[in-house]
Amino acid sequence: MNRIAHSPHAHAPISISKVMVTVMVALIPATLFGFWLYGWPSINLWAVSLIASIGGEALVVSWQGRTVRPVLMDGSGILTAWLLALSLPPFAPWWIAVLGSLFAVVICKQVFGGLGQNVFNPAMAARVMLLISFPLEMTTWISPVPLGSAHAPSLMESLRITFQSHPIDGMASASLLGHVKTEFTRGIGLDQSLVGYYAPWHSLAGDRAGSLGETAAVLLLLGGLYLIARRIITWHAPVAMLLGVAIPALLFNLINSNHYAGPLYHLLSGGVMLGAFFIVTDPVTSPNTTAGQLIFGFGCGLLTWIIRTWGGYPEGVAFAVMLMNAATPIIDYYVKPRIYGRDRKGVALPVGKES
Amino acid sequence: MKLFKLRGGVHPESRKELAADRAIRVLPMPEYLYVPLLQHVGAPAQPNVNVGDKVLKGQLIGASQGVISAPVHAPTSGHIVAVGDYPAAHPSGLTAPTITIKADGEDRWLDTEAVSDPFVLSPDQISARVAAAGIVGLGGATFPSAVKLNLSRKNNVHTLIINGGECEPYITCDDRLMRERAAEIVEGVRLIRYAVGAEVVMVGIEDNKPAALAAMTLAAKNTEVKVIAVPAMYPMGWDKQMIKALTGREVPADGRTADIGVLVHNVATAFAVRDAVRFGRPLVSRLVTVSGGSVIEPANLEVPIGTLVENLFQFCGGFRNKPARMVLGGPMMGIQLASAAVPIVKGSSGVLALTDSEIGNVQPSPCIRCSSCVRACPVGLLPLDMAAHIRAGDSSAAVTLGLKDCVACGCCSFVCPSHIPLVHYFNFAKGELMEQERVKLKQESTKKLAEMRNERIARIERERVEAAAKRKAAREARERAAKEAAAKVVTETA
Ligand code: SF4
Ligand code: SF4
Numbered sequence: 001m002n003r004i005a006h007s008p009h010a011h012a013p014i015s016i017s018k019v020m021v022t023v024m025v026a027l028i029p030a031t032l033f034g035f036w037l038y039g040w041p042s043i044n045l046w047a048v049s050l051i052a053s054i055g056g057e058a059l060v061v062s063w064q065g066r067t068v069r070p071v072l073m074d075g076s077g078i079l080t081a082w083l084l085a086l087s088l089p090p091f092a093p094w095w096i097a098v099l100g101s102l103f104a105v106v107i108c109k110q111v112f113g114g115l116g117q118n119v120f121n122p123a124m125a126a127r128v129m130l131l132i133s134f135p136l137e138m139t140t141w142i143s144p145v146p147l148g149s150a151h152a153p154s155l156m157e158s159l160r161i162t163f164q165s166h167p168i169d170g171m172a173s174a175s176l177l178g179h180v181k182t183e184f185t186r187g188i189g190l191d192q193s194l195v196g197y198y199a200p201w202h203s204l205a206g207d208r209a210g211s212l213g214e215t216a217a218v219l220l221l222l223g224g225l226y227l228i229a230r231r232i233i234t235w236h237a238p239v240a241m242l243l244g245v246a247i248p249a250l251l252f253n254l255i256n257s258n259h260y261a262g263p264l265y266h267l268l269s270g271g272v273m274l275g276a277f278f279i280v281t282d283p284v285t286s287p288n289t290t291a292g293q294l295i296f297g298f299g300c301g302l303l304t305w306i307i308r309t310w311g312g313y314p315e316g317v318a319f320a321v322m323l324m325n326a327a328t329p330i331i332d333y334y335v336k337p338r339i340y341g342r343d344r345k346g347v348a349l350p351v352g353k354e355s
Numbered sequence: 356m357k358l359f360k361l362r363g364g365v366h367p368e369s370r371k372e373l374a375a376d377r378a379i380r381v382l383p384m385p386e387y388l389y390v391p392l393l394q395h396v397g398a399p400a401q402p403n404v405n406v407g408d409k410v411l412k413g414q415l416i417g418a419s420q421g422v423i424s425a426p427v428h429a430p431t432s433g434h435i436v437a438v439g440d441y442p443a444a445h446p447s448g449l450t451a452p453t454i455t456i457k458a459d460g461e462d463r464w465l466d467t468e469a470v471s472d473p474f475v476l477s478p479d480q481i482s483a484r485v486a487a488a489g490i491v492g493l494g495g496a497t498f499p500s501a502v503k504l505n506l507s508r509k510n511n512v513h514t515l516i517i518n519g520g521e522c523e524p525y526i527t528c529d530d531r532l533m534r535e536r537a538a539e540i541v542e543g544v545r546l547i548r549y550a551v552g553a554e555v556v557m558v559g560i561e562d563n564k565p566a567a568l569a570a571m572t573l574a575a576k577n578t579e580v581k582v583i584a585v586p587a588m589y590p591m592g593w594d595k596q597m598i599k600a601l602t603g604r605e606v607p608a609d610g611r612t613a614d615i616g617v618l619v620h621n622v623a624t625a626f627a628v629r630d631a632v633r634f635g636r637p638l639v640s641r642l643v644t645v646s647g648g649s650v651i652e653p654a655n656l657e658v659p660i661g662t663l664v665e666n667l668f669q670f671c672g673g674f675r676n677k678p679a680r681m682v683l684g685g686p687m688m689g690i691q692l693a694s695a696a697v698p699i700v701k702g703s704s705g706v707l708a709l710t711d712s713e714i715g716n717v718q719p720s721p722c723i724r725c726s727s728c729v730r731a732c733p734v735g736l737l738p739l740d741m742a743a744h745i746r747a748g749d750s751s752a753a754v755t756l757g758l759k760d761c762v763a764c765g766c767c768s769f770v771c772p773s774h775i776p777l778v779h780y781f782n783f784a785k786g787e788l789m790e791q792e793r794v795k796l797k798q799e800s801t802k803k804l805a806e807m808r809n810e811r812i813a814r815i816e817r818e819r820v821e822a823a824a825k826r827k828a829a830r831e832a833r834e835r836a837a838k839e840a841a842a843k844v845v846t847e848t849a
Contacts, residue, residue: 005716286724
């Protein structure tokens, strides 16, 4: 019998893989900039992450007896690995990337039931797992060594760094957030700890230690704006997250500027830009409604700031996102759109003659 | 004028350019016309002709039945060759009661009663003429127009909105009508306004039809009719959306537009009203857009009701390639046609022959919870959650989420990057609910019948017992009397 086709008989020119590819395109400038800044080891790490994710996903899916091709073709696993790679220390050893990628796509995604079923953002969950399990490797940052500069490792050296955990002598450095936190515990206030270490312009140019994604904050911002322009994401969650970081930072900075860093410092450091435009906009693990997304984004920002300011870790984006992921079903339960002809509670508007 | 903000909606590629610049042409009268008796919301018309009867164009062939119904008329002169079932425009090719007419080629009108100044008629007379003409909502809703007029007058409607939205892609028949027959539409609008006594009259036209806007504005000059440009978006032509855009008010759920003092009619309906009131002519033809990537020469045609869809395609030069899908109506809400041998009815605004790439059919993948569907839904529903519940076999949970408010506009399916057939799920669940309600009703009536039967049995039993008791009492009385009489005899003899 002729299968009955239901309306609509037209479709927007969009598909999951198109969405994922567009997001990857938005990541390219920041990624390339990171590659240039940190040279071959960062490229190795990125490649290892992607390969591990593709291989791991293919294996699990075929074990489950499902067709591998469509799962890989949707591009979501690759994107997850890419985002994870951007949040790793660029000189981290290969197995960090492999473990992280496998954890993200296998444990966080496929075990939960595949695309669309996971509760936690896979990239952030993997980062948290790595940070807790391998604190040393996950906090060994280096100062940028742009390709072509004197200290830049050659391709051969880079292979040793990535695959043999070759010690990185003389280049280790603390990330900005880590530095401030350490200095702070030593009783040194911001007025001194930031001297010679931080100028907003440096953050913009990426001229300091950090993950690939951290150093290219501005390019990530541009990538995010591109996604908004292409209607892949909406502005709500990103702006809410930036405000969630900036508002408390501003207030506390006004109260005690030696104790609390200002909004610009917070916005341009760590994973805030990556988080705001590429993580809290993850469709699967964020709320469904615009209002819900505002709450979610703001919560992510606020928690990030709280963890950075009072928590034990210098950076809090991943933790904050996971906490808010857990709250997403609750947000979705309570925040629903108002239905046409009904009030917020779903009761029909009065059938009065005139109001 | 200030327009009000709307929720959701999508911007499908309009593809109206295929037919928009093609002037209205009259389709040559086909040899056979198949006029279904149910072309409207409500009870089907009752045939009042027999096989072999000769009919004139405009002659009543099916009379209105009940409160919500509409009559049907012969679209041309000829004679009746069949009264019975014929395949209807339905995705699975179901049949429906239909009157078949063989045209005699003369196309001779019945003598109709024209009036030189329709504004001397009373509102009641106007409504009666609209009812007699069998006019129904030509935008696709096909609700009997006269019923709406009467309802509006009863509810003291103050605002008349004429819907020139035509937001479905491809469809351009209202656009052409407004460009070519603006003065007639405006007269129809003024007649409707007069009939219901509305104070404000607004014609909302999407701003992607500048020529129609200009023609209508010109025709409405120096009248009480205000022509307003509304932003082009789908579903602007959904009457409740148009009301919201123009008045800022929402029709209460479970309510009618009249509840907030608004009456909405489509531009083509207004045109038909003018024909009916001024010339006494019933609705026997309508404008249909023939379009789609497979059609050689898209067109806007004036088509007699009952013409087979295949005649329209033939007239347009046939197909350039085998269409992947034929659709009656627009691509967003139209229905798939299993065959082109089904008749055009009063509510058919277009017939499309679409190619594969136009349909954009792709295998569905899992929901990524991207909430595109939530943003797109003009009603404010959560399509992804409703579909998930329905897939899990829990339609009642979908109802709690508002399934019954879903208007099947298709915005959610249209934007879903996973190509999930959301509307399909909703239609399925709605069908299931209807079935459940039907079963419940049936159970209730069975229960009632059983109760009545029990009651009847009980009553018979009661009556039997009572009768027996009565008989017994009578017998005893008789015996007592006999005894007493005997005793009397005894005493007397003693
Ligand atoms: S648009 Fe499709 S994929 Fe996105 S949330 Fe809705 S149903 Fe899921
Ligand atoms: S079809 Fe129903 S659920 Fe989907 S957008 Fe339209 S009204 Fe909303």
